Amino acid sequence: MPSPTETIGSRLRARRVELGLTLAQVAEQAGLSLPYVSNLERGRGNPTLDALTALARALDVPLASLLGADGDDDPFDTVLATAPKSLLQFARSAAFQETVSHLAKRQGAPVDEMRRRLLIGMASSPRRSSGEPTEDDWRRLLDAYSLILQR
Numbered sequence: 001m002p003s004p005t006e007t008i009g010s011r012l013r014a015r016r017v018e019l020g021l022t023l024a025q026v027a028e029q030a031g032l033s034l035p036y037v038s039n040l041e042r043g044r045g046n047p048t049l050d051a052l053t054a055l056a057r058a059l060d061v062p063l064a065s066l067l068g069a070d071g072d073d074d075p076f077d078t079v080l081a082t083a084p085k086s087l088l089q090f091a092r093s094a095a096f097q098e099t100v101s102h103l104a105k106r107q108g109a110p111v112d113e114m115r116r117r118l119l120i121g122m123a124s125s126p127r128r129s130s131g132e133p134t135e136d137d138w139r140r141l142l143d144a145y146s147l148i149l150q151r
Contacts, residue, residue: 006043029058083123090138
């Protein structure tokens with residue numbers, strides 16, 4: 001069972017990934033150091049209430065959701081929190097962002113929700129048996145999702 005700090009770290013990372021932000025962007029918006037935020041995401045350190053409040057503001061979520069006080073633990077947050085680095089990097093590409101915008105418009109869904117759906121689907125998809133997926137792997141998977149969602 002994860003410690004409370006690890007759980008908060010997973011929630012921080014999941015929300016950051018959901019928003020498509022880098023660690024540096026979140027740290028800057030929260031007025032905290034990059035190493036501090038990075039350590040918190042990895043479940044290390046003891047965050048102060050002021051730090052958590054600043055992070056909640058930077059991530060546009062209620063503080064209660066970071067602490068788990070709202071009882072709304074989304075199992076998909078775990079998927080996003082453990083997404084491969086190569087997917088997170090690909091998710092910041094222009095190709096990914098353009099596809100998300102196009103699909104959101106076509107489906108009549110908010111861009112943030114479409115981004116979340118695609119990231120969860122891609123992070124949950126089977127991957128090659130060895131090695132980190134490449135940008136081409138992610139692009140092919142995104143193309144497959146695009147074809148499915150355009151119907």
